Amino acid sequence: MNSFKFNKSDYTFILIYFAGASIWLLYRWNVENYTSFEMITGLPGFIIKNLLLLYIFKWLINEYLVVRKNYVVFILLAFVAWEVVGFLDMWRDYYTAEPSWKLPSFGVMLVDNFYRSAADSVMLVGIILGKKYYENKLDYARLESAQKDLELKVLRSQYDPHFLYNSLNTIDALVEYSPKEKVKEYISHLAALYRYLIHTKDEEVVSLHDELGLARNYFYLIETRFENDYCFKIMEKEEPEANYLPNGALLTVLENVVKHNEASEGNTITTQIVIEKKAVRIVNTLSKKEVSAESMGTGIKNLKKRYELLSDRNVAIEATEHNYTVILPLLNLVK
Structure with a gap:
């Protein structure tokens, strides 16, 4: 690339x-x-x-x-x-x-x-x-190392047993209190998420369409588990010039939102994914507890490093009192 x-x-x-x-x-x-x-x-x-x-x-x-x-x-x-x-x-x-x-x-x-x-x-x-x-x-050697780290991160951190454990607990609650169709739908989204992770674990970059599909499955799991605490929206402002993202880039940012923001009563954490001409802009409202751009964990840092290895474009962070924005540049493949 x-x-x-x-x-x-x-x-x-x-x-x-x-x-x-x-x-x-x-x-x-x-x-x-x-x-x-x-x-x-x-x-x-x-x-x-x-x-x-x-x-x-x-x-x-x-x-x-x-x-x-x-x-x-x-x-x-x-x-x-x-x-x-x-x-x-x-x-x-x-x-x-x-x-x-x-x-x-x-x-x-x-x-x-x-x-x-x-x-x-x-x-x-x-x-x-x-x-x-x-x-x-x-x-290339660094990129291979980063890819291996990503695979381990997929298995141990971002999509670690805690995420699966919480998802199974949610299914347990749904079985007891929700209609059968609701339970089946939740299981279907969870299976689709893990199926995607398995199929793309060796890919360095994936299409924007696939990343958005993964994100929608994640939306459903989080919104079902936390009900009104989190709200996700996808907005397409214009036709993008490029159509690829590093594998798992969008999900890394979304999980960052859930991990570092806790909704309080009457305060829903809203996240908008805005598709622009040259980038994907992820904007989320912040919880009342103070969270600085520097304290947002290793996920964003690893993502920045992967962009450095894959392209000449960089992840941008914009933080205000009420919103936190991550800008992911879209990539082109050189064949």
């Missing part, structure tokens, strides 16, 4: 690379008796040329290797990029060289332009790609 993007350490490395390369070039040009004017114009030309190629290759990698997986087009466009940038650098060299030199033939120029660009850019692009490769390997 992550595309090839530069982070802070990448920019630091690029800066160090150009600093070292500049020192080496100035020394080399001095040994080769370049004029001051050639050095003054050549150094910015070198930096601009390589930065331009670096960002061109960043775009080509994202577009034709990550997204489209069209390797032939990638190679062809890479060759064109080297030739065009090399041609521009050749004209810079031509107008700044002292003494001036004669332009080569077209065939020689084609070869020279290629090596003008490729020789300089391959080292920088190659090192950056190597760095990103090992960073992605580390991220």
Whole structure:
């Protein structure tokens, strides 16, 4: 899902690379008796040329290797990029060289332009790609660890025996005081919730539609158990651009609401799930007891970490005196 993007350490490395390369070039040009004017114009030309190629290759990698997986087009466009940038650098060299030199033939120029660009850019692009490769390997290892933690959390915490125990107690009460149909409906929702958890336990991301279906089953279980203490609503404001969430993300936030808010007499805890263009906004009213954003448990912290590993978007928290809001960015899958 992550595309090839530069982070802070990448920019630091690029800066160090150009600093070292500049020192080496100035020394080399001095040994080769370049004029001051050639050095003054050549150094910015070198930096601009390589930065331009670096960002061109960043775009080509994202577009034709990550997204489209069209390797032939990638190679062809890479060759064109080297030739065009090399041609521009050749004209810079031509107008700044002292003494001036004669332009080569077209065939020689084609070869020279290629090596003008490729020789300089391959080292920088190659090192950056190597760095990103090992960073992605580390991220993948962290993601696997986070996924295993999520599975354990599903079994031991979020949907732990206490949740099942309370649900069975609710069934016991329903059997004694409620119609048969009510009991069957409750059992059906409970079974659907656990069936979903079992079927998706190996998935990193799931569709928004599936997460909302899971949430509706959870609504029913909580509203049946606590009656008027909790009220849940789903509101679709506009058609979302993306349609995926980390597995269990929505349920993590909803259970957070129930865990940290106790309804008092005449004070129903209301939760609204608002589907927006780029995110899902979960807004709940707060109970009278004070609950800060920092004390909302490990569920939200783990969810933030999973977003960091899965995408470049972050979970946002907005807390006021009366409401607590969690904003879950919607994700796109890169195929």
